[in-house]
Amino acid sequence: MGMLKLAAGVAVGYVLGSRAGREQYEKIASTARRLSAHPTVVQAQEKAKAVISDRAATTRAETTPVVTTANGVSPRTPRPKHTGVTAVPAPGEPPL
Incomplete structure (x- = not known):
């Protein structure tokens, strides 16, 4: 896949x-169109899309915790991680 990106970058740079x-x-441009329609390239694109879709679904399932409530199951948004940046209160406000 890296070689394909390199070739595409060289082609675009040359054209521009x-x-x-x-x-x-x-x-x-016609060579690029023929290459993108080549069965091997199409098959590689489909395989890459399937892998990305599967990984995205797995990641989404792993990062979305579910909380059971009295009314049933509801998704909960994960809390953001602490970045080490603290808020500075505006003048006249009490410190946090």
């Missing part, structure tokens, strides 16, 4: 920096 004109741009 090229002085060869519209003909060269069209040649590169």
